[in-house]
Amino acid sequence: MDSERHHFDEMLSGSDGVRAPYAEFQKWFADEDPARLSKKSKEAEAFFRRTGITFNVYGQAAAQERLIPFDLIPRIIANREWTKLSKGIKQRVTAINAFLHDIYHRQEILRAGIVPTELISRNEAFLPQMIGLTPPGNVYTHIVGTDLVRTGEDDFFVLEDNARTPSGVSYMLENRETMLHMFPELFSQIKVQRVSNYPKSLRRSLAASAPERCHGKPTVAILTPGIHNSAYFEHSFLADQMGVELVEGHDLMVVDGHIAMRTTRGYKNIDVLYRRVDDEYLDPLNFNPDSMLGVPGIMDVYRAGNITIANAPGTGIADDKAIYSYMPDIIEFYTGEKAILKNVQTWRCSEPDSLAYVLAHLPDLVVKEVHGSGGYGMLVGPAASKKELSSFAAKLRRNPSNYIAQPTLSLSTVPIFAKKGLAPRHVDLRPFALVSPGGIDITPGGLTRVALKAGSLVVNSSQGGGTKDTWVLED
Amino acid sequence: MLGKTAGGLYWMFRFLERCENTARLVEAGFRIALTRSNDPASEWKSVVITAGARSHYDAKYDSYEAAHVVDFLLRDTANPSSALSAVEKARTNARMVRTALTTEVWEAVNEGWMGIKETLKSPVKETDLPTVLGEIRRHSALVRGALHGTMLRNDIYDFTQIGLALERADNTARIIDVKYYTLLPSASFVGSALDNVQWETILRSVSAHRSFRWLNDENMTPSSVADFLILDPRFPRSLSFCSRILEESLGFLAKDYGARLTCHDMISAQRDRLRENTIATIFDEGLHQFITTYIDDINAIGQQIEKDYRFNG
16 A cells, blocks of 8 residues: 555655755766666675674574665755754754753643653653752753654654664764765765764763863763674774773772773773663662663762763653653743644553544554664554554553554655665654753764665664665755 | 773784684694694694694594594684684674774774685585685784784783783694604604604694794704794794793883783793793703693783783773
């Protein structure tokens, strides 16, 4: 049924066949020999393998390290479009930080009756340990990934907020490097805003978020769960690019009230820890006692104001897909402005009327777990079999508050370079915003993920999606 | 630098060196068994012992057949010192310390791992063995070359050299240890054809048959072979050479960090011992005893380095 729908194609929907942002690229592409492009595409794959740009897929021992397929047709965004998007993201990220502060302090938004109390109090991502604690510089989410989808010329929607530990930024950077390497001539013909400053901005932003009592140049480190983590490549890539140490839990301990890393010359204090370890595993003394990945006592150091943890523990509450449904109200509550970026219509299955609607229209909807990510545990109604639909309906009835549902959006497509020429595939976009007490910095573009199967709406790399270089044009 | 990173660099280069040494042992064993020996099984047995893989091997096989030994030493992941196991571990350590490596070094290790893994996917045919062993040595040389040409000469580099020198010293010492009796100057063997085969095996195992000839003409005696392997400062796999690299690299660290630690005293003592001895005094004292002590010392120094530089907390 998917092929019968009308999709907005970001390259080929224009009146004369090509939309304006793609005009220059199209000219270049038309003159290219497809055989040369095929060869380049293979080169890119060899390059990714050689440099070890891989990710690990959980539960697949045989294919432990896999490549994320890279497609060489860029996703191009006009400067005018980007200006609006980045303004919307800034607004949203500002509101999310204000919301998190409020939720862990006075909870005005609950008192005002805008967000229901039980959505917070019964939420797994809510950390009571954070109540009353103000992180250094009052920043909760230092790094945010906002997932956007598009359905038409001016129709962008936020699909979800990633305020916990968004990943994928290394692909944004490596995709650009790869394109520069393969087609340098393209970048002299077309002026594309650069992304290569991201590691520098990240380091600056993290350093600016150091505890107030840290004097001199703050020591920044990245905390990784280790080489078996699916995003290990990204952790080591960012540490390398920023010139900071990549540490694991067993490299760290509490020394004189500070978090310190074991070096060849003794213990050295860390001021800012960019952690890529989930809340639950961060501190076996305060959270999951079985965790081997965290640092015993780090929460006590945090409470004493001697370390910045980025992102702050407990930010996952803003990723919650039920909270998401209130985001337009949350934005208005804290900024006094209407949300610039639209939300996708969302049915909260915890509400009986909504549940009834969702059950009645399951074949047309996308149903997600409120804490889910990575495309795991979701139902895409139109693509599901009768059997899948009925077993999912049973799950829904058992635990309705664990789910939300959204209409199946007619996601925009961008062509990929396929064997038989250009072929449209659905895409999404994850721009990355950096937050520090000094302000919000958004790298132009972000990561474009693309579903490689014709008609598929699932772009997650863990489910076989690929990526594209994302261009924001200079004016 | 993180203690873990220092440890990762050290082990990365120990395993790379081990991978190469294993290939070298197989090469020597193969050649001798093929051309010179009346008793190939005993040649292969001493190859397995030298590789430090005897207990694992005996758990799996009853006899020392060429095909089994070659497969076990090159491809068997049940053997922690097989070329494949070693390159896997080298690459895992490299991945762990990737931020400390230049792109060139990382890519050389990663490509080496991909290449060797692919080559050793299925059992190696006898006809392909020389090519396969050559490939393993070439990958190893590429990593060393990238390291030499692109890395800063700082503590990172020092830890790679320490790992490399320790593994190499241990390897050469074990080769001598396994064959020490063939190097004893007992009159009845001197000059016999058998001994020449044994000495040649030893020299080939450290790729030194050619350099030995260059330096010693036709004068191949047990004492000249032993002297070369233990005391020759020019030969990059002699005990003396390896100990010098160790002392130098540890010395750079001491200077860089402004701290002299226990491991520094240990390596100085070992080098003094090597300096004070001649091959004659070593034979007087007992070659076997000398080598055993050397191996113990090397292992103790390795453990002390791990402690002094906080590899494991």
